[in-house]
Amino acid sequence: MTYDPTYLHAVAFSCQAFFNKASPRETAEMTRRSVTHHSEALKQLRERLADQEEPIKFSDSTVLVILCLTMHAHFTDDYNTAKQHMEGLRKIVDLRGGLAGFSYYSKLVMEILK
Known part of the structure; x- marks a missing residue:
């Protein structure tokens, strides 16, 4: 997964969003970083899902990206x-x-079932 730029952006976004929420004072820079990674993860995920190459479209890393986005939404x-x-x-x-x-x-499988 570490070779996948979409997964990297999803994890960076998730971590930054958690730190933002845990921080007593969220700064504009913290928000900007989070939004940048979130936007890039969504953009790359949309491109991936629109791609005709099924192996990458349905890959484990695609599943993990969606899980990151789902967990953040919750x-x-x-x-x-x-x-x-x-x-x-x-x-x-x-x-x-x-x-x-x-x-x-x-x-x-355990992450999917959560």
């Missing part, structure tokens, strides 16, 4: 967005043959 009480991400994740899981399609990666 963290910020944005349940409509979280639901949309979960519906998209469900489609990918189904296209990969259900949870059995992830049997080689039990940690990812």
